[in-house]
Amino acid sequence: MKTCLLIIFLFSLTGIMMAQTASVTITNGSQGANWNIPTLSSSITKAGKNYEHIETSALNHTVLKVNSLVFWNVSVQQTVSSNWDPLLKLYVRRSGDGTGLVTISGGSAFQQVTGASSLFFSGLLGLGFGRDNIPIQYKIEGLSVLLPAKTYTTTILFTISGL
Numbered sequence: 230m231k232t233c234l235l236i237i238f239l240f241s242l243t244g245i246m247m248a249q250t251a252s253v254t255i256t257n258g259s260q261g262a263n264w265n266i267p268t269l270s271s272s273i274t275k276a277g278k279n280y281e282h283i284e285t286s287a288l289n290h291t292v293l294k295v296n297s298l299v300f301w302n303v304s305v306q307q308t309v310s311s312n313w314d315p316l317l318k319l320y321v322r323r324s325g326d327g328t329g330l331v332t333i334s335g336g337s338a339f340q341q342v343t344g345a346s347s348l349f350f351s352g353l354l355g356l357g358f359g360r361d362n363i364p365i366q367y368k369i370e371g372l373s374v375l376l377p378a379k380t381y382t383t384t385i386l387f388t389i390s391g392l
Contacts, residue, residue: 286368312379327360329359334350
């Protein structure tokens, strides 16, 4: 019995360094699976006003699936391109739990995404079942008529690691 438990334990350790990544591109110009942010021109009614704006995506703009044995973390990081304005602040949140036999925690409040990888949310005791259809929503702040008129693009990198 001890040998059987030891083999199961050692087998589960082989997944310690497992990691998956997924990326999403945020832009204000192209079509497709990307989140396209509308221009502010339709809301301008008076000259001399800044018209700052906060934009949020659909509740399920991105849907993640996580497969892991026992415990997993999802980290998030922004890959800033050369045309990204530092006045633009990007946020992400988990807008639902998805489906599956896993306890999921964290990530339900908007958190700012930066160039440094940070913990987004985690799951426990998946026993190989994982979690499907985890909805992700985005928010961007700093949209303003004072930003130069051009296309701004960034990529959000999700890293899933677990045991």
